[in-house]
Amino acid sequence: MSAEEFLKSIRDSASKISRKIRLMEVCGTHTVSIFRAGIRQLLPKNIELVSGPGCPVCVTSDDFLDKAIEYSKNPNIIIATFGDMLRVPGSKSTLRESTGDIRAIYSPLDSIRIAQENPSKTVIFLAVGFETTAPTAAATILEANRLKLENLKFLSAQKLVPPALKILLSDPAAQIDGLLLPGHVAVVTGVKAFEFLQIPSVVAGFKPDEILRAIDWLLSRIAENRSEVGNCYESVVHRDGNPQAQKILDSVYEVADSNWRGLGLIPKSGLKIRQEFERFDVEKIIPIQIPESRPNPNCRCGEVLRGSIIPTDCKLFGKICKPEHATGPCMASVEGTCSAWFRYGGSHFEF
Amino acid sequence: MNSETITMAHGSGGLASQNLLRELILPNFSNPALDELNDGAILNVKSKIAVSTDSFIIRPIFFPGGNIGKLSICGTVNDLAVSGAIPKYLTASVILEEGFPIDDLKTIVASMSKVAREVGIQIVTGDTKVVERGSADGIFINTTGIGEVIDGVNLSPRNVQAGMKILVSGFLGDHSAAILSSRHGLETNLESDCAPLSKLTQEMLATEKNIAAMRDITRGGLAEVLNEIATESNVGILIDEEKIPIRDEVRGVCEILGFDPLNLANEGKLIAFVPSESAEKILDTMRKNPFGKNACEIGEVVTNSRGRVGMKTSIGSIRVVDFPPGELVPRIC
Numbered sequence: 001m002s003a004e005e006f007l008k009s010i011r012d013s014a015s016k017i018s019r020k021i022r023l024m025e026v027c028g029t030h031t032v033s034i035f036r037a038g039i040r041q042l043l044p045k046n047i048e049l050v051s052g053p054g055c056p057v058c059v060t061s062d063d064f065l066d067k068a069i070e071y072s073k074n075p076n077i078i079i080a081t082f083g084d085m086l087r088v089p090g091s092k093s094t095l096r097e098s099t100g101d102i103r104a105i106y107s108p109l110d111s112i113r114i115a116q117e118n119p120s121k122t123v124i125f126l127a128v129g130f131e132t133t134a135p136t137a138a139a140t141i142l143e144a145n146r147l148k149l150e151n152l153k154f155l156s157a158q159k160l161v162p163p164a165l166k167i168l169l170s171d172p173a174a175q176i177d178g179l180l181l182p183g184h185v186a187v188v189t190g191v192k193a194f195e196f197l198q199i200p201s202v203v204a205g206f207k208p209d210e211i212l213r214a215i216d217w218l219l220s221r222i223a224e225n226r227s228e229v230g231n232c233y234e235s236v237v238h239r240d241g242n243p244q245a246q247k248i249l250d251s252v253y254e255v256a257d258s259n260w261r262g263l264g265l266i267p268k269s270g271l272k273i274r275q276e277f278e279r280f281d282v283e284k285i286i287p288i289q290i291p292e293s294r295p296n297p298n299c300r301c302g303e304v305l306r307g308s309i310i311p312t313d314c315k316l317f318g319k320i321c322k323p324e325h326a327t328g329p330c331m332a333s334v335e336g337t338c339s340a341w342f343r344y345g346g347s348h349f350e351f
Numbered sequence: 352m353n354s355e356t357i358t359m360a361h362g363s364g365g366l367a368s369q370n371l372l373r374e375l376i377l378p379n380f381s382n383p384a385l386d387e388l389n390d391g392a393i394l395n396v397k398s399k400i401a402v403s404t405d406s407f408i409i410r411p412i413f414f415p416g417g418n419i420g421k422l423s424i425c426g427t428v429n430d431l432a433v434s435g436a437i438p439k440y441l442t443a444s445v446i447l448e449e450g451f452p453i454d455d456l457k458t459i460v461a462s463m464s465k466v467a468r469e470v471g472i473q474i475v476t477g478d479t480k481v482v483e484r485g486s487a488d489g490i491f492i493n494t495t496g497i498g499e500v501i502d503g504v505n506l507s508p509r510n511v512q513a514g515m516k517i518l519v520s521g522f523l524g525d526h527s528a529a530i531l532s533s534r535h536g537l538e539t540n541l542e543s544d545c546a547p548l549s550k551l552t553q554e555m556l557a558t559e560k561n562i563a564a565m566r567d568i569t570r571g572g573l574a575e576v577l578n579e580i581a582t583e584s585n586v587g588i589l590i591d592e593e594k595i596p597i598r599d600e601v602r603g604v605c606e607i608l609g610f611d612p613l614n615l616a617n618e619g620k621l622i623a624f625v626p627s628e629s630a631e632k633i634l635d636t637m638r639k640n641p642f643g644k645n646a647c648e649i650g651e652v653v654t655n656s657r658g659r660v661g662m663k664t665s666i667g668s669i670r671v672v673d674f675p676p677g678e679l680v681p682r683i684c
Contacts, residue, residue: 039666212666
């Protein structure tokens with residue numbers, strides 16, 4: 001079916017469902033694609049798209065960044081990180097504002113090269129991300145282990161999406177009628193990791209017509225009151241996911257509790273480095289103390305991440321909080337909800 | 352030249368500096384004004400002049416489709432060209448890092464000479480400085496250009512009015528996508544579009560003197576230049592996603608790294624705001640030039656939404672195109 005046909009079908013379903021419907025796109029890449037294609041403007045008035053907690057930078061808690069900044073002050077330490085982390089505010093400042101040696105890299109494997117080139121320094125890779133990037137971080141630890149590269153360490157805050165969705169949906173205030181599940185995460189986990197969900201949920205691709213197809217899929221289930229979990233990204237996502245990536249992940253990491261911005265401490269929602277590879281865990285090798293972080297009371301990123309407010313409900317939005325000097329991570333990250341609202345003009349405008 | 356790399360002596364005005372000048376610079380750039388070797392070049396101009404300056408820093412220095420030398424000529428030539436001027440004279444200042452390979456410098460100078468000859472611009476004065484190892488990234492080049500403004504031509508965002516058509520000279524984003532791919536080990540066949548556009552602009556202006564405004568589409572890409580014009584002219588701009596020429600490979604690089612192709616830099620593309628009735632005629636002219644062969648119309652100037660840029664998307668919606676966010680940062684997930 002073409003985009004136009006999906007839209008027609010979406011309108012048909014929406015007219016059958018008389019009430020307001022809230023669909024959450026969990027993944028930040030979906031959020032950006034939805035804005036770039038202008039999908040919100042085309043949906044019937046009773047269909048609302050809400051952005052979820054699927055931007056890895058956004059859900060990383062202040063104390064992680066504060067630790068990274070504290071480590072960066074040590075002249076014998078090089079911080080290697082994805083560029084998107086640089087502008088994210090911790091409780092006091094950002095990594096970019098730090099005077100330490102901080103290198104933006106594109107793949108965790110680049111940190112191996114940096115460690116080899118700087119044998120007298122300790123290189124710390126900031127391992128943030130979901131199931132998508134965790135296998136590469138795990139592979140990097142295995143490679144460092146094989147190379148006996150003792151000066152490469154990891155500050156790890158890897159997170160798992162399904163437990164966060166469970167917590168999010170358990171809040172009656174969330175009022176989510178359906179979920180667009182993250183395509184890249186599902187490549188690794190498979191659809192089966194989401195089959196526990198009790199509301200219509202579907203794995204979606206990232207092209208405009210793939211997103212429309214998934215929205216259409218959800219609305220037809222909602223219209224029929226069927227809470228099914230499906231896959232509209234069959235070309236790359238399988239029910240069992242990628243067993244090889246899962247194996248690498250399991251060999252290095254074990255499931256642990258994790259602290260999410262906006263959602264708090266969620267049991268079994270993160271990954272920690274197994275004892276066997278503990279010597280790569282920087283917090284074990286070079287422990288540091290940071291003062292307890294006090295989040296900016298005016299920043300409402302937490303509520304944005306839960307889908308309980310839209311960015312324009314925050315009084316900082318677009319005024320003192322803009323992409324180039326963000327107060328909160330949802331504005332700082334290229335995949336943050338606030339940044340997408342700011343850059344792509346919110347949901348409706350006249351031309 | 353005896354040494355194989357640049358030393359501090361090459362920048363200190365002694366024998367080594369003289370050798371560098373006489374063996375490398377002069378033979379490549381020779382022209383009457385330069386060969387006088389006065390402290391200042393004496394130039395003849397026939398009309399109003401346009402002046403533009405730019406500094407070039409790029410990593411990698413050699414990239415698919417060009418190098419920093421070619422870029423340093425094209426960049427300034429293109430700024431003059433889209434100002435409605437015929438590029439005539441150029442200054443070139445080079446800052447070298449100690450240890451820079453002289454063979455690389457030779458290649459860069461040869462590229463500068465080649466493209467300057469193609470354009471018909473003379474490099475009339477210049478300077479070379481050397482900084483200690485670690486104080487620069489290999490080589491930095493600044494060029495300043497002087498061009499003669501074509502009689503009767505007046506290009507300015509102030510001329511842009513509702514109803515005008517918007518033309519671009521070819522595929523967008525090749526330069527950034529090629530650089531990013533080579534920097535991050537993505538295998539593509541992409542090449543930078545680095546090219547001088549002065550012949551193209553002269554042909555366009557010969558076809559239609561009343562072109563309202565032109566810009567070269569460099570840093571910040573199409574999104575930047577459209578927003579600049581919308582703001583400076585206080586008009587609305589509406590473009591059509593399906594008409595914007597972007598190669599599949601560039602889209603692919605953008606998908607992998609999470610970039611918007613509208614924000615990618617070019618080094619050999621221009622945008623023109625032209626009267627609606629001459630759009631086809633100008634496009635015909637552009638398509639006959641090798642640097643305009645994929646030229647096309649991408650949208651128009653509108654009366655509402657002043658100061659803003661909108662885009663009809665591939666699925667029939669309209670969304671805002673804002674100024675790009677600055678530094679291109681890849682997504683994590």
